[in-house]
Amino acid sequence: MTVRIGLSEIGDDAPVYVIAESGLNHNGSVETAIQLIDVAADAGAQAVKFQKRTPAISTPEHMKNTQRDTPWGVMTYLEYRYRVEFSREQYIEIGDYATLRGLDWFASPWDEPSVDFLEDLNVVAHKIASASVTDISLLQALAATGKPIILSTGMSTLAQIDRAVEVIGTERLVILHATSTYPLPAEEANLCMITTLQQRYPGVPVGYSGHERGLQISIAAVTLGAVAVERHITLDRTMWGSDHAASLEPTGFEHLVRDIRVIGEAMGDGVKRVFPGELAPLAKLRRVSA
Structure with a gap:
């Protein structure tokens, strides 16, 4: 089964769908968000993703009045959440720019x-x-839109994932294996879960959302059959903010997409054949014909 998002099909016979996760790494700056869109487009990703909150609703009660040091001074966690949210007009500007750069955008x-x-x-x-x-309640609201849904599965049990899939349905669903440790140590990556999810939800495209430093784990996920890869991107990992350390800078993200495309070409179809490039060595080196 494949799922179409924008101009792309996501599934076994399609190129890996690469999502550049801007998240909150724009730190509330439209200019930075546009620079991150350029990073995604220049690297060859198909999509850029943001996060959208109504802070008064989505911020846990026990966190709202927690004090936080920010580039804009000391403020409560709730005030900080409002500070980094984009307005409708700002999202229109960002979304239009992403579209002009040839990217799907969502949040x-x-x-x-x-x-x-x-x-x-x-x-x-x-x-x-x-x-x-x-x-x-949120899952039900999303299911009611009829839009394709990408479900990350970090910090969740299989029973919780089962319940979410039951609510969402599988017709337009993409599932991403994830471990929500920032940054992700290799021993918690648990990449074999990609196979587990493929077997548990047959026909549903399964990908990987990574929070590790470096490229190796995301590349390994593709060799295990991940049909989508999401990684956080940043202009500079030393910037202020909780996600920057687990993000890829522009060169790293460009290399990741490059390597994913090479792997896509190299995986083949599993049918053994003699390739054209082997014919000359065959003629030169094989002494006994079949």
């Missing part, structure tokens, strides 16, 4: 009003963050 809505917000902007798909896997 992870963290609450039901954010679903309505993104639907008003006619996004091509929705992404469910790992933290939202158990938010049944």
Whole structure:
């Protein structure tokens, strides 16, 4: 089964769908968001993703009044969440620019009003963050849109994932294996879960959302059959913010996409044949014919 998002098909016979996760790495700056879109497009990704919150709803109560040091001074966590949110007009500017650069763009809505917000902007798909896997009301609102849904599965049990899939349905679903440790150590990557998810949800495209430093684990995910790869991107890993350390800088992301495309060509179809490039060595080196 394949799922179409924008101009791309996602599935076994399609190129790996690469999602550049801007998330909150724009730090509330439209200019930075546009630079991140350029990073995604220049590297050859198919999509760029953001996050959308209604902070008063999506921020856990125990976190709202927590004090946080920010580039804009000390403020509560709730104030910070509002500080990095984009308005409708800003999202229109960002979304239009992504479209002009040839990218699909969408976001992870963290609450039901954010679903309505993104639907008003006619996004091509929705992404469910790992933290939202158990938010049944949010899942129901997303399922009601009829849009393709990408489901990350970090910090979740198989029973919780089963329940989410039951609510969403499988007709337009892409599942991403993820471990929500930032940055991700190799011993927690658990890449064999890609196979587990493929077997548990037959016909549903399965990909990988990575939070590790470096490229190796994401590349290995592709060799295990991941049909989509999502990675956080940043202009500079030393920038202020919680996700930058687990993100790829422009050169690293460019190399990741390059290597994913090479692997896509190299995987083949599993049918043994003598390739044209082997004919000259065959004629030169084989002493005994079959």
